[in-house]
Amino acid sequence: MTAPENVAAKLEELQVNGEEEDDDDKVTPWEVTTTKASGIDYDKLIGNEEKNCVISTNFFFKISVRFGCRKLDEDIIARFERVTGHKACVMLRRGMFFAHRDFTSILDCKEKGEPFFLYTGRGASSGSLHLGHLVPFIFTKWLQEVFDVPLIVQMTDDEKFLWKDMTVDAAKKMSRENMKDIISVGFDLTKTFIFNNFDYMCPPFYENIVKIWKAVNGNQTRSIFGFTPEDCMGKAAFPAVEAAPCFASSFPHIFGEKGKKNDIPCLIPCAIDQDPYFRMCRDVAPKLKASKPSLIFSTFLPALQGAQTKMSSSEPNTCIFLDDTPKQIKNKINKYAFSGGQKTIEEHRAKGGNCDVDISFQFLRFFLEDDVELEKIREQYTKGELLSGELKARATVEVQKIIAEMAERRKNVTDETVDEFTKIRSFPYQY
Numbered sequence: 544m545t546a547p548e549n550v551a552a553k554l555e556e557l558q559v560n561g562e563e564e565d566d567d568d569k570v571t572p573w574e575v576t577t578t579k580a581s582g583i584d585y586d587k588l589i590g591n592e593e594k595n596c597v598i599s600t601n602f603f604f605k606i607s608v609r610f611g612c613r614k615l616d617e618d619i620i621a622r623f624e625r626v627t628g629h630k631a632c633v634m635l636r637r638g639m640f641f642a643h644r645d646f647t648s649i650l651d652c653k654e655k656g657e658p659f660f661l662y663t664g665r666g667a668s669s670g671s672l673h674l675g676h677l678v679p680f681i682f683t684k685w686l687q688e689v690f691d692v693p694l695i696v697q698m699t700d701d702e703k704f705l706w707k708d709m710t711v712d713a714a715k716k717m718s719r720e721n722m723k724d725i726i727s728v729g730f731d732l733t734k735t736f737i738f739n740n741f742d743y744m745c746p747p748f749y750e751n752i753v754k755i756w757k758a759v760n761g762n763q764t765r766s767i768f769g770f771t772p773e774d775c776m777g778k779a780a781f782p783a784v785e786a787a788p789c790f791a792s793s794f795p796h797i798f799g800e801k802g803k804k805n806d807i808p809c810l811i812p813c814a815i816d817q818d819p820y821f822r823m824c825r826d827v828a829p830k831l832k833a834s835k836p837s838l839i840f841s842t843f844l845p846a847l848q849g850a851q852t853k854m855s856s857s858e859p860n861t862c863i864f865l866d867d868t869p870k871q872i873k874n875k876i877n878k879y880a881f882s883g884g885q886k887t888i889e890e891h892r893a894k895g896g897n898c899d900v901d902i903s904f905q906f907l908r909f910f911l912e913d914d915v916e917l918e919k920i921r922e923q924y925t926k927g928e929l930l931s932g933e934l935k936a937r938a939t940v941e942v943q944k945i946i947a948e949m950a951e952r953r954k955n956v957t958d959e960t961v962d963e964f965t966k967i968r969s970f971p972y973q974y
């Protein structure tokens with residue numbers, strides 16, 4: 544039995560036996576929670592820890608990542624720096640992007656001058672995007688600059704239609720609005736193609752979807768994603784739609800004749816909860832005679848209230864939104880950002896604060912460029928020299944800065960800009 548089949552079999556066995564979950568971390572494409580203030584145990588999640596968690600029916604995701612998902616260690620980061628000639632960005636060197644599948648084969652391509660592309664995506668949500676949504680895009684923009692390759696961004700409006708109570712038109716409209724926020728991250732129009740599934744669905748894309756449907760059976764879908772017979776059939780069919788853009792032949796306008804061979808690999812920067820889609824895709828790729836996608840996974844930006852959950856638009860006070868004013872950002876951080884400090888100043892001076900659970904510190908880890916300053920803040924806060932209010936003020940400045948930069952670009956993004964990014968066109972690369 545191959546490893547994934549083995550897992551599927553084990554899962555079915557457990558489902559029959561109805562064994563109980565004994566772990567706190569929950570990470571699926573639809574839910575991310577933990578009871579621990581320091582957040583999800585990411586090492587454990589990828590099975591990087593000796594004491595592996597018990598196989599559980601609830602953790603389809605955790606089981607799926609265990610196979611072939613590796614920690615992004617210092618050696619790979621050093622090789623990345625050698626191959627690209629760029630210093631690793633904050634999110635890479637501080638472990639926000641912490642795991643991967645086959646990232647080294649992308650580095651091989653870069654080293655040999657062989658083509659590859661970047662693929663990422665987003666399921667639309669109403670209103671403005673929040674900082675947590677933007678993390679993978681900020682990183683992807685940086686990667687695209689460093690690698691100098693095409694980027695494909697999929698908006699899964701069909702996914703939202705299937706999962707939420709909304710009309711097709713509402714889902715399409717939402718994805719167009721979200722595109723504007725994504726474009727504001729600063730992507731290069733000449734190398735970036737953004738599409739929403741409802742509008743892009745074209746013969747080459749659909750053919751890949753159908754090929755994936757044929758290669759994966761119902762038991763596998765259930766094991767990987769946890770669908771139940773009560774779920775509508777669209778949910779079980781959808782994963783192929785998210786997987787198909789991994790294949791270059793889905794985009795003939797970009798990859799031309801060469802793309803038809805499906806041997807131009809892609810690298811997918813995404814949050815770790817998206818792994819089930821791509822593990823499935825890696826399983827089917829050989830059957831389609833296609834390159835397996837490589838992946839690089841991020842942790843989640845914690846909610847303001849603490850690392851027990853990620854930022855979630857449905858609870859606005861957990862998030863910093865792209866359209867929050869500097870004042871709103873300041874108020875939210877002051878009022879809600881969970882503090883690892885002590886109850887009184889005297890106690891704080893005596894005992895010091897805990898950076899691991901302090902959300903302001905965690906934000907600085909994501910966004911403060913200066914390693915020396917970050918280390919100094921950590922030291923001073925841990926010793927009690929720096930107070931919670933002071934730490935919050937420092938985090939506020941950094942978050943305000945990043946949001947202001949994006950808001951400035953957002954002002955110039957119109958419906959016409961969206962039309963340009965979604966237009967079927969070729970890129971300045973020869974294949």
Ligand code: TRP
Nearest residue numbers: 663664665666697699785813817
């Ligand atoms: N399902 C993802 C979401 O809900 C959207 C998505 C589509 C995606 N394709 C992707 C995310 C590729 C990462 C990489 O947000």
